[in-house]
Amino acid sequence: xxxxxxxxxxxxxxxxALPYVAPAILAADSIARGYITVKENVKYKAVLKKxxxxxxxxxxxxxxxxxxxxxxxxxxxxxxxxxxxxxxxxKDFRQDWEAMQTGQGFINDEVPANFEAFLLQYLAxxxxxxxxxxxxxGNYDGEIAxxxxxxxxxxxxxxxxxxxxxYEDLVTGAFTGDAAAGTGIxxxxxxxxxxxxDVLANSDNTKVMMSKKSLFLLHQAFAxxxxxxxxxxxxxxxxxxxxxxxxxxxxxxxPNDTLLAAEVSNLYFGTDLLGDFNQAVVVDMTQxxxxxxxRVAMRFTGGTQVAFLGDVATVxxxx
Numbered sequence: 394x395x396x397x398x399x400x401x402x403x404x405x406x407x408x409x410a411l412p413y414v415a416p417a418i419l420a421a422d423s424i425a426r427g428y429i430t431v432k433e434n435v436k437y438k439a440v441l442k443k444x445x446x447x448x449x450x451x452x453x454x455x456x457x458x459x460x461x462x463x464x465x466x467x468x469x470x471x472x473x474x475x476x477x478x479x480x481x482x483x484k485d486f487r488q489d490w491e492a493m494q495t496g497q498g499f500i501n502d503e504v505p506a507n508f509e510a511f512l513l514q515y516l517a518x519x520x521x522x523x524x525x526x527x528x529x530x531g532n533y534d535g536e537i538a539x540x541x542x543x544x545x546x547x548x549x550x551x552x553x554x555x556x557x558x559x560y561e562d563l564v565t566g567a568f569t570g571d572a573a574a575g576t577g578i579x580x581x582x583x584x585x586x587x588x589x590x591d592v593l594a595n596s597d598n599t600k601v602m603m604s605k606k607s608l609f610l611l612h613q614a615f616a617x618x619x620x621x622x623x624x625x626x627x628x629x630x631x632x633x634x635x636x637x638x639x640x641x642x643x644x645x646x647x648p649n650d651t652l653l654a655a656e657v658s659n660l661y662f663g664t665d666l667l668g669d670f671n672q673a674v675v676v677d678m679t680q681x682x683x684x685x686x687x688r689v690a691m692r693f694t695g696g697t698q699v700a701f702l703g704d705v706a707t708v709x710x711x712x
Contacts, residue, residue, distance in 0.1 A: 483686065
């Protein structure tokens with residue numbers, strides 16, 4: 394059976410892993426859309442540095458005093474070693490693959506010519522989804538009473554919660570699609586924009602990040618308030634793309650009941666994407682135990698960091 398399906402015990406590692414491991418990481422929505430800064434080749438740790446302070450003063454014969462000189466701050470980005478090891482029954486996937494090969498599949502033009510690559514592509518899609526979710530809400534229990542649903546590595550919001558952001562407003566209750574004083578999405582957005590640190594308030598690169606559900610609530614609020622309340626109704630495909638002059642972006646993995654304002658250049662995802670430790674392997678178990686199973690494994694690294702917490706603002710539901 395292994396020969397008829399052309400599945401041998403094959404291994405893709407080192408450089409050959411990149412066609413599978415790299416797309417698995419880069420296919421994550423936030424990376425593909427440029428919603429986060431990717432730092433590759435992080436072997437162990439990466440130091441993110443920022444210069445701040447004054448570099449000019451009234452003319453004199455001396456250098457700047459210590460308190461007026463530039464200061465250097467840093468944050469450490471340390472990716473976590475990750476893996477995705479699964480055992481799949483070939484029977485469950487063979488029919489789908491063969492149907493796509495005959496032109497019956499809606500993604501027929503992207504179907505790999507061999508079964509090993511097909512299974513790797515399937516797993517890569519699952520890995521990309523997991524990376525996207527963990528990237529923003531890994532170990533974050535913002536609106537959830539109890540354990541966080543994604544725990545592979547600390548996400549951006551976990552870094553914000555554990556640190557001291559430039560502005561933070563903790564609210565009670567789920568966001569609602571109106572301007573209610575305690576729960577309304579418009580109330581929360583006004584709080585976020587009103588509390589922006591100066592560096593964000595004066596930057597053309599500041600983005601307001603929210604989940605797709607929160608954008609729907611904003612869409613709903615605009616439509617219900619209408620022109621009488623000073624808002625143009627958002628109907629059909631005319632969803633609001635900005636708020637008070639700041640672009641809105643909706644990363645696929647962003648948590649609900651949470652708003653974040655930041656510059657993309659301040660949010661990092663690190664990985665050893667081009668390193669020797671990335672590995673993708675397909676092992677046909679038929680040759681070992683006569684089963685109809687195949688094992689697919691991927692190994693890689695991933696982690697996040699906010700370079701400078703003072704340059705972010707958040708409004709979030711407290712667990």
